[in-house]
Amino acid sequence: MTSQRESFDEAVATLLTPGGLDLDGLDRGLGHALGAGIDYADLYFERTWQEGWVLEDGEVKEASYNIDGGVGVRSMAGEKTGFAYSNQITADALLETGRTASGIVRSGARIERAPRIQVSAEPRYAGIDPLSGLSAEDKVAMLKLADRVARAADPSVTQVSASLSGVYEVVLVTSSDGTLATDIRPLVRFNVSVICVRNGRRERGSAGGGGRYPMARLRDEGVAETYAKEAVRQALVNLEAVDAPAGQMPVVLGAGWPGILLHEAVGHGLEGDFNRKGSSAFAGRMGQRVAAPGVTVVDDGTLQDRRGSMSVDDEGTPSQCTTLIEDGILTGYMQDKLNARLMGMAPTGNARRESFAHMPMPRMTNTYMKAGSDDPQDIIKSVKRGIYAVSFGGGQVDITSGKFVFSASEAYMIEDGRITVPVKGATLIGNGPEAMGRVSMIGHDMELDTGIGVCGKEGQGVPVGVGQPTLKLDELTVGGTQS
Amino acid sequence: MTQAFDAAAQQKLLEERAAAALMMARQLGADACEVGASVDQGIGVSVREGDVESVELSRDQGVAVTVYVGQRKGSASSTDAGDESIKTVVEKALAIARYTGEDPASGLADADLMATRFPDLDVHHPWALGTDEAIELAVSCEAAGLAAEGIRSSDGASLSSGEGVRVYANSHGFMGSQCGSRHSLSCMLIAEDGNGMQRDYDYTSARKPGELRDPAEVGRSAAERTLRRLGAQTPQTGRFPVLFDPSQASGLIGHLMSAIAGGAIYRDASFLCGRLGESLFPDWFTLGEKPMLVGGLASSPFDGDGVQTRDNVFIDKGVLASYMLSAYSARRLGMQTTANAGGARNLRIGAELQSRDELLAQMDRGILVTELMGQGVNSVTGDYSRGAAGFWVENGRIQHPVEEFTIAGNLASMFAGLAGVGSDIDTRGSIHTGSWLIDEMTVAGS
Numbered sequence: 001m002t003s004q005r006e007s008f009d010e011a012v013a014t015l016l017t018p019g020g021l022d023l024d025g026l027d028r029g030l031g032h033a034l035g036a037g038i039d040y041a042d043l044y045f046e047r048t049w050q051e052g053w054v055l056e057d058g059e060v061k062e063a064s065y066n067i068d069g070g071v072g073v074r075s076m077a078g079e080k081t082g083f084a085y086s087n088q089i090t091a092d093a094l095l096e097t098g099r100t101a102s103g104i105v106r107s108g109a110r111i112e113r114a115p116r117i118q119v120s121a122e123p124r125y126a127g128i129d130p131l132s133g134l135s136a137e138d139k140v141a142m143l144k145l146a147d148r149v150a151r152a153a154d155p156s157v158t159q160v161s162a163s164l165s166g167v168y169e170v171v172l173v174t175s176s177d178g179t180l181a182t183d184i185r186p187l188v189r190f191n192v193s194v195i196c197v198r199n200g201r202r203e204r205g206s207a208g209g210g211g212r213y214p215m216a217r218l219r220d221e222g223v224a225e226t227y228a229k230e231a232v233r234q235a236l237v238n239l240e241a242v243d244a245p246a247g248q249m250p251v252v253l254g255a256g257w258p259g260i261l262l263h264e265a266v267g268h269g270l271e272g273d274f275n276r277k278g279s280s281a282f283a284g285r286m287g288q289r290v291a292a293p294g295v296t297v298v299d300d301g302t303l304q305d306r307r308g309s310m311s312v313d314d315e316g317t318p319s320q321c322t323t324l325i326e327d328g329i330l331t332g333y334m335q336d337k338l339n340a341r342l343m344g345m346a347p348t349g350n351a352r353r354e355s356f357a358h359m360p361m362p363r364m365t366n367t368y369m370k371a372g373s374d375d376p377q378d379i380i381k382s383v384k385r386g387i388y389a390v391s392f393g394g395g396q397v398d399i400t401s402g403k404f405v406f407s408a409s410e411a412y413m414i415e416d417g418r419i420t421v422p423v424k425g426a427t428l429i430g431n432g433p434e435a436m437g438r439v440s441m442i443g444h445d446m447e448l449d450t451g452i453g454v455c456g457k458e459g460q461g462v463p464v465g466v467g468q469p470t471l472k473l474d475e476l477t478v479g480g481t482q483s
Numbered sequence: 484m485t486q487a488f489d490a491a492a493q494q495k496l497l498e499e500r501a502a503a504a505l506m507m508a509r510q511l512g513a514d515a516c517e518v519g520a521s522v523d524q525g526i527g528v529s530v531r532e533g534d535v536e537s538v539e540l541s542r543d544q545g546v547a548v549t550v551y552v553g554q555r556k557g558s559a560s561s562t563d564a565g566d567e568s569i570k571t572v573v574e575k576a577l578a579i580a581r582y583t584g585e586d587p588a589s590g591l592a593d594a595d596l597m598a599t600r601f602p603d604l605d606v607h608h609p610w611a612l613g614t615d616e617a618i619e620l621a622v623s624c625e626a627a628g629l630a631a632e633g634i635r636s637s638d639g640a641s642l643s644s645g646e647g648v649r650v651y652a653n654s655h656g657f658m659g660s661q662c663g664s665r666h667s668l669s670c671m672l673i674a675e676d677g678n679g680m681q682r683d684y685d686y687t688s689a690r691k692p693g694e695l696r697d698p699a700e701v702g703r704s705a706a707e708r709t710l711r712r713l714g715a716q717t718p719q720t721g722r723f724p725v726l727f728d729p730s731q732a733s734g735l736i737g738h739l740m741s742a743i744a745g746g747a748i749y750r751d752a753s754f755l756c757g758r759l760g761e762s763l764f765p766d767w768f769t770l771g772e773k774p775m776l777v778g779g780l781a782s783s784p785f786d787g788d789g790v791q792t793r794d795n796v797f798i799d800k801g802v803l804a805s806y807m808l809s810a811y812s813a814r815r816l817g818m819q820t821t822a823n824a825g826g827a828r829n830l831r832i833g834a835e836l837q838s839r840d841e842l843l844a845q846m847d848r849g850i851l852v853t854e855l856m857g858q859g860v861n862s863v864t865g866d867y868s869r870g871a872a873g874f875w876v877e878n879g880r881i882q883h884p885v886e887e888f889t890i891a892g893n894l895a896s897m898f899a900g901l902a903g904v905g906s907d908i909d910t911r912g913s914i915h916t917g918s919w920l921i922d923e924m925t926v927a928g929s
């Protein structure tokens with residue numbers, strides 16, 4: 001693993017040196033952003049290399065490579081934020097963007113920047129370029145393997161598409177409060193999607209995963225084969241699926257990726273900005289019961305090599321594990337510096353932005369529910385008639401009314417305590433605080449997802465993780481077609 | 484906080500860069516090449532509770548190069564459009580093309596299809612808008628909303644204004660460029676009663692600043708939309724007709740267009756595979772696009788392949804008349820491109836339209852859906868299941884708001900069950916439609 005020193009030197013060499021900047025140049029840049037009346041300013045430098053390979057019809061027909069980078073400058077005064085950015089990382093660009101951003105207020109005292117302190121943070125992944133270390137031939141071979149495995153798995157497979165992508169991101173952030181932090185963030189992902197056609201019926205299955213580690217690890221772990229088989233399995237299950245029921249009933253959610261429930265039902269509602277503004281259904285409920293006893297939910301950016309992890313957040317705050325709900329009681333919000341300051345709380349390492357060209361906001365990292373003590377088999381057995389959902393597409397929440405949805409892509413009927421027929425994908429809808437109050441059984445099988453989540457907020461996408469044990473909700477509305 | 488933007492100079496610069504990239508690609512061994520380049524600049528302000536919350540100056544640029552070596556293809560892009568960077572992008576694209584497989588369908592669109600007519604489509608209307616003026620407009624919009632009785636607070640009002648230039652060029656010698664502008668104003672408000680909080684919003688968006696709705700009117704309408712949600716109940720589970728508000732009906736057209744896109748068809752990934760020439764809608768319903776519409780939000784004389792755009796009819800008297808094809812997907816299917824690389828442009832409905840009241844009367848008892856949540860649409864099977872909010876309708880009249888329910892069905896039967904289209908056309912996006920009455924869907928509620 002690279003040392004923090006090496007990572008720092010690499011970030012400086014990658015981001016600052018090419019444009020003729022050094023640490024003193026950063027101070028001058030901060031000076032421009034700290035105009036009259038500005039009480040906080042930060043500069044966020046980023047360079048990103050992104051590579052994607054796509055296989056279709058047994059051939060890698062498309063591959064792409066993208067280079068992105070620049071600097072984003074924020075100047076704040078109380079609740080006001082001025083923001084500007086540039087593709088250039090030069091002294092001139094810092095002057096122009098700094099003056100633009102600090103124009104948000106035009107009068108008031110000028111503050112001095114605090115003495116610079118390099119943030120010391122535990123690395124949560126190796127600071128490496130994940131794209132190197134696996135040759136182009138190896139990448140193509142992995143994709144072709146997925147194609148062969150999927151096609152061999154079942155004769156009904158008519159289409160296989162597989163993709164391999166990787167991102168190498170180098171960031172440096174410095175702010176008027178003295179923060180100076182760097183982070184080198186690898187992120188890789190492998191995905192397989194198949195179409196199966198049988199008796200005139202057509203279904204899709206997909207599987208994938210990844211994390212913050214080298215692409216070579218995807219090969220070494222044999223994910224091409226694993227995800228190809230999983231995608232076919234899911235498509236075959238769906239070929240047999242019958243119409244899903246409609247109405248309120250008990251719902252059992254499988255372990256792992258179904259934790260998207262927590263992301264939508266409680267996660268967004270506990271982000272600092274919505275609570276400061278009072279627009280969240282959870283606003284003002286700190287210390288109150290917002291979920292059934294036994295429910296403990298954390299947001300943990302420190303998990304080693306996970307997709308949602310960060311060594312430091314996009315404001316340079318070291319990531320941490322924040323307990324959001326403990327035994328059903330609301331105990332914490334996720335904060336960036338702005339919202340923490342305005343609410344008199346501490347930042348929690350949850351400031352995230354899609355890129356230098358976007359403003360940071362409080363965002364989730366890896367959000368999961370801790371394990372309980374129930375045997376997953378007993379949870380199924382306890383249901384007379386309900387749904388067992390093990391895989392999901394996306395979800396969405398209205399944080400103000402608390403209404404959330406998430407859509408099942410693999411689900412089964414539970415009848416008399418037994419899993420019976422697969423049912424077609426259906427959207428589940430509920431109210432966050434109410435649904436969390438109806439969690440009646442919690443499995444001992446806590447699992448994290450395989451590393452596929454992207455969270456969208458105000459048009460910005462960031463990679464996230466979710467997880468949970470097998471869970472039972474006594475009642476949730478299932479949006480099938482059989483009423 | 485203002486920044487100058489000289490669209491003509493930017494256009495010239497992008498065209499020069501595109502030409503340089505094409506030449507470089509040729510010199511470095513590409514048999515064919517295409518280049519897309521763009522620059523966009525804008526201002527966005529947001530205010531909340533009468534005071535400015537953020538001011539953002541944006542300037543985005545990018546260049547994307549695709550090279551063909553024989554039938555192999557490689558693509559690379561960068562947001563740094565300097566000369567050195569363009570060279571890196573071309574080299575990277577060529578390096579990638581060494582590893583991709585032969586694809587008989589790959590390559591540029593045929594040279595004789597390239598656009599030659601470039602009428603002025605009247606889509607570039609920059610707004611010399613100062614920060615202070617932008618803030619004032621957003622504040623006045625929000626203030627009108629906050630003044631409504633029963634509104635508790637604001638979740639903010641935002642004004643954004645931007646313009647940009649995009650260029651597409653390829654090694655047939657085609658060079659197309661277009662300047663465009665877009666301005667919008669939105670407001671989101673919060674109301675509260677004993678059952679909790681509700682929020683809703685309204686917005687206006689146009690190419691020309693003068694075509695935006697009055698800010699105060701947008702604020703008042705956002706307030707009205709928010710207040711009418713208070714006291715929502717959960718509807719009963721059952722099968723009912725559903726009236727999709729225009730803002731949601733355009734989503735149904737979006738699902739149709741994704742399902743007839745060439746990429747979905749040749750991948751076997753659409754419930755409309757093999758349905759060309761078949762009846763999908765009632766015979767009174769026609770849907771087409773008008774890419775050359777003067778002032779249209781999606782107007783363009785050329786598509787993403789450089790092909791001259793043209794009026795297409797996708798649904799002709801209920802029948803699926805055409806897929807939506809690019810040069811590549813057309814070759815995959817053994818068909819001709821429909822000049823839809825990059826999607827459909829300015830979709831318009833041809834049908835006899837009814838007033839909202841007539842549609843409500845026709846529905847009699849059911850649900851008017853004004854909001855949909857989640858992604859529960861499976862374009863492979865057509866299965867549809869989404870979270871919704873709206874109003875319960877009884878005896879053809881709106882009774883009370885409803886929420887926390889889903890509506891489910893299959894797009895094929897929903898299209899076949901289209902029972903009426905409203906005259907209440909929403910013109911804010913590039914798809915213009917009124918409400919859609921679907922004869923029956925499954926509602927899951929209490």
